[in-house]
Amino acid sequence: MNAEVTVTANDGNWNAQSVVLNNTPEAELMVRVGDIDNLGFGWPLRFDPFSGEDTPVHAYPWVNNPLDAPGTDRISVISSYSYVRDNTPCGRDGYTSNTLRPGNVVIPIALEYASALTGITISSAALQLFVDDFQAPYFCASYRVKINGVRIPILEAAINSLVQTGPIGKLITVPIPQEYLYLFQSGAIAIEFDDVTTGAGDGYAVDFIKLLINPTAFAKTGTITGTVIDESTRTPIGDCQVSTLGNVATLTDAEGHYTLTDVPAGFVALKAFKPGYTQDQEVTDLIANAAVEVHFALNIDTAQYAINVTAQPIEGGTIEGAGDYTSGDMATVHAIPNPGWQFMRWWEENEPLENTPLYEFTVVEERALIAEFIPSDHFNLTVIKSGNGKITSEPSGIDCGTICNGHFAAGSVVELSVTPDDLYRFANWDGACHGSLPTCTVTLDQAQTVLANFRLMPFAMTVIGSGSVTSEPTGIECDSSCVGYFAANATVIFTATAAANNQFIGWDGACADFGTAPTCELTLNKAQSASVKFESIAPADQYELTTVVIGNGVVSSESAGIDCDANCSNYYAPDTLITLTATPGTDAQFIGWGGACTGNETNCTITLNESLKVVALFNGTVFTRESLAWQVTEIYIATQGYAPDNEGLQYWVNRIETDSVWNQTTVAQSFFDQPLVTAKYPESDGYGRFIDALYRNLFGRGADTAGYNYWLERLESSQFTRNQMIITLLLGGWDNPSPDAQADMTRFAHRVEVGLAFADYQAQHGIVYGQLTDTDQAYLRQVGYDILLNVTADPATRDAAIATIPTLLSPLH
Incomplete structure (x- = not known):
């Protein structure tokens, strides 16, 4: 399998979960959600997912990656299937048999691109979907495919034609009919694949969905040729339309021949239609730059069907076009609003259709359509739901659930409220609402769209040292x-297992009460996090030598065991004589030793009669502290021990920039007026706890006796305030040139860099502390603490911590 990072002009970085690109070779705007990775299995060597080829059969089930975009790279089983009754019409597939609720519930897949729509008029659109294991014909499923709650017949036809036994994946390309383009104007859509009626045992997966706004050309295409004949007479049918579900269309010639060129590669569903005949549909796989033949045989059809139309409310307008039609006729119904009214949309069987007053379709069955009219001084409010829950409005009008579009008088202030289903929690709002509070207020000064995201309960785990944690349920x-994600209020047992030659030390965070017990049992009624610590076990009768390298250089031992440019360690027998050599890197110089070694000679010899640490300092490491964001982050970490929330960080940066009263010292003092800090360091506890915490936050170790006594005397005698102590320790650490102090401050600098990356991720993904619930705020603070636990003077630990930020913060956006 190919594991290299792929970046293309058409699709951007294939590893990214969300990509928005303007003016690609294929379209004016490309929006993709989901990484292009074959559900996490990777692509075979030289396999092109856009070529139209099927993937090889793959294993199942698989462990969901929490970093994957919601709804992608996971097994979903249609909601009408019952694990209790299991009375399927045509059996059940492997995805259904090998997964359970709630881990396989249907989750709509959301694409957001509002900011990229600026200056773009949507005249056409197409969707490309890489889908897996849809088997509606085999298992008697009937999928409904909805965009923002509106059924899209052309997408349903494509999905219900797929037979992906294996399981295998393949690409399908479907254009969006003009009458549904309005759904894309808001810059946010949610696509849902579900069967709510049949109870079929069919599951599926989606690797990625790609939206092309105003497409110009598809990168991978092929050709389809064939003939259309009369089934009974076996004679050719001329002037018959053959199309690929709206992508490409042509008419047959007098001999019944047709040719379709530039057809997007992948799974293709074709239909042949001519008035007076039944419509026929065939499917084929089309490989890029190849040609296939598909032939049709049509039966004569003269059946009559009634098209009934109703205005709702009756006083809202009139409708033209109702009546009886011959099968295959084109019907056009026209909704004409009365004065003081405006047309809203068409409905059928309580399902919203398009919003254009003129609705044209081919008659193949009886239909009962409703034209919805609203007062002309009203605006529409659309709610898009992702996950399982209910959204209602005050005043009434939205009950989503079932009614996800409502209209309100211009200027109305509408409050939306969420109620998660039993297994879910409300995650956050998007669109015209933001944050994770259970209510939001929208002013209808224009048509508005709101996204409400429901998720399973998240739990974050951080492992320190060598070991692992598993959970039951998985x-x-x-x-x-x-x-991991679990059903709300689920009881989950976490088990810690040390790696070879390591031992379990204990739990922290949500599991702290379980101390050194190897398991932690929690009821998950809110977003939480925990950490677990392991330590290496020293071999019997041996001591550990730890080497810390700061700057551009390498330390090696004369005998085997130590050879590193960062942090490393090894065990030795008692009284072993060890000679260490410091070798500067290119254009660098050795500054000196710290820890168990002293001086600035490049060689140091020690006798190991206890576990020791050695620090080697080279030049070449410079940390720039000039930015206000850096200085405020220092205060966050020194005082509270966790990475900052971005909203708070930017607040304090702005105060320093705009008001001369504020500086690093006064900001530090203000921290001690905040409820979280006063609760952490109550005055009744004295200063001892504060001194020890400050040393640990800054230097990664408790205060030494001399330092502890020094600061305790000065704080108790009011020679220093707590904020002055913070700034004094910070500046003293940065100004101290000794190798030991530089090792401490390098570790602290790496923690600051992680903190800045933590805040930047929040800014980039719309996570605003003040718009989070109390439990989500607590979760943000806790993972901000957890992410710093593994950070040392080794830059690799900084990079590893930064790499985990998307994982830890994924539940908040």
């Missing part, structure tokens, strides 16, 4: 940092 299985 959801957590990691040896670094991970996030």
